[in-house]
Amino acid sequence: MSSSGSVDTSDSAAQSGSESLSPAEVTFPYASPTPVQFTDAPRDREPADEPLPADTRLQQSVRERVRLLREQAVREEAAAADGADQDELWVLRYGRPDPSVPVSRSVCGGCGAHLHCQEPAWPGYLPAEVLRAAPERELRDLVCQRCYFLRFHQTAVNVTVPAADYSLLMRRIGDWPALLVLVVDLLDFPCSVWSGIGQLVGRSRPVIIVGNKVDLLPQDSDGYLARVTASLSAALERCGVDRLNVKHTCLVSARTGYGIEELVTVIQTHWAAQGDVYLMGCTNVGKSSLFNALLQSDLCKSTAHDLIRRATTSRWPGTTLNLLKFPMMRPQEFHLQKRRQRLQREKNWAAEEQRLRHSQLMETKQPRYAMLTGHIGRTFRGERARDGEAAVLGAAPEPEPERIGGVAADDPRFPTGRWVYDTPGFVGADQLLGQLTQQELLLTLGRQLLRPRTFSLAPGQSLFVAGLARLDYRAGPSNARLTVFASGDLPVTVTATEDAAAIYRDYLQSGLFVVPCGGADRFSRWPELEPRELTVTGGSLTESAADIVLSSAGWVAVTPAEDRSGGNHKELKFTAHTPGGAGVFVRSRPVLPYAVRLRGRRQRDSPAHRVGELYQLREARR
DSSP: OEEOOOOOOSGGGGOSOOSEEOGGGOOOSOSSOOOOOEEOOOTTSOOOOOOOOOOOHHHHHHHHHHHHHHHTHHHHHHHHHTTOOHHHHHHHHHOOOOTTSOEESOBOTTTOOBOBSSOTTSTTBOOHHHHHHSOHHHHTTOOOHHHHHHHHSOOEEOOOOOHHHHHHHHGGGTTSOEEEEEEEETTSTTTTSOTTHHHHHOSSSEEEEEEEOGGGSOOOSTTHHHHHHHHHHHHHHHTTGGGSEEEEEEEOOTTTOTTHHHHHHHHHHHTTTSSEEEEEOSTTSSHHHHHHHHHTSTTBOTTTTTTSOOOOOOSSSOOOOSOEEEEEOOOOHHHHHHHHHHHHHHHHHHHHHHHHHHHHHHHHOOGGGGSOOOOOOOTTTTSOOOOSSOOOOSOOOOOOOOEETTEETTOTTSSSOEEEEEOOOOOOTTOSGGGOOHHHHHHHSOOSOOOOEEEEEOTTEEEEETTTEEEEEEESSSOEEEEEESOTTSOEEEEEHHHHHHHHHHHGGGTTTOSSOSOHHHHHTOOOEEEEEEEEEOOBTTBOOEEEEEGGGOEEEEEEOOOOSSOOOOEEEEEEEEETTOSEEEESSOSSTTGGGGOOOBOTTSSBBOOOOOHHHHHHHO
């Protein structure tokens, strides 16, 4: 064996008035309380106390409360050992709910849910001790308990929006003019595309496809971005997205800023604020990160950059639970002209930065310098730009209007403006994310440049990607090269197919597979691997024939090697195993078909090849 809520956050809901809403006026994403799992940070290290922004006294008291809760860990464990009721442990750790306290008008600036203390399983929950003591004005500066733990204490609450509730929430779009930005995870497609998107969106509404996380894809040859776009388009056709009114497809990195300016230009040029813009997609595709990036761009009104709280971002699925929004700039021609001038000036800076990163890559050989980066600028920073709205210059300053959730409810600068919405996501049926704990997510969803790992397999051999997926090579040429694209924290294990089931059963809980991880209770809830048979055709010795997608674990590029058996095998037959058999697809157009060329030498007495050089380094050496 070789291991290498459906809460209306529209303008009408934000009108000033009474300071609270009755429970009957607010519809949460759940008809009944849903069990919630709290997953603590890995025990091998203490969560770091990160510096926080300036807080109100209330926020400081909440942070002090969290510190005291940490000190109560020994008492919690003792209470658990004594068989204490789970409700008692919940109150001990997270505060006490109080259904008699009305739901607040204020919304969480991180996830968009109305703040309340009625039910801890619902989005927007704050302990009753906090909610009762806080004036409404201070509540507007807080985030809910869930977002607070996500940001500062590496603790996550497993709450997501079911597909049925997602559809209800998105019906607010109705028949109004709207542009839909469908965000897709380039490391997890077509699994990160909801199969019901066509029915929800319709065929007449314009759609822009955004492939996010392009910075994590390694370059396999010149022109690789065009092939990534073609592979994405071909995969989306099989999901029925081709029947939508797709206007443009672009690749971006919301984390590094690459491609964001191009996306802003496409929206302003082809849409021109004819209606609202909705960011849509499954969980963890990067909608909230994209929302935050667009918030700092020319797409947001220049007068609103500092009024809007940034969305909570996390690798935990479902961090945005309602509709966050910011007012969209409605540019006139002179705005577009000034923006074009700025982008032209910045081209020279970008070229110089690219040369610097290339020299750093040549000198250090560090993969981070091979990642795509970009700059997000604001043309009207510090100016009172007239974003297509009437502006009164020279008038006496008016009192600051009342703000709800960071957005002024009656701000005269955008009384009839268009908005960009960050919608909630949900875990699709083909995604594994909803079955992973926080620690498992951190290991599975890498944030570094993917390094392709190539293995030479013969028929009758199997390959494991951690404990998340297994791929059996059943029949075909005497040798096939399988290039694995997955997080570097996930080990790849190769063994004989006849031994694969026993090895998985005997070593799953040993830590050898890394993911899943935990105690006996965790493994008792881990689903069985179920098989699906696949056939791959085509390809050559230097070009992969297809990608086999293994849900959120990653994908394997299949390249037929020379056949020494004397046969004329034109087909390669596989059996893929994933939890519940979900998320297995064959992409006939590989994302990175030439990555197999970057493999290193095969290791002695092993099916594994050494990880090869980055493409940029190899070309420079030539």
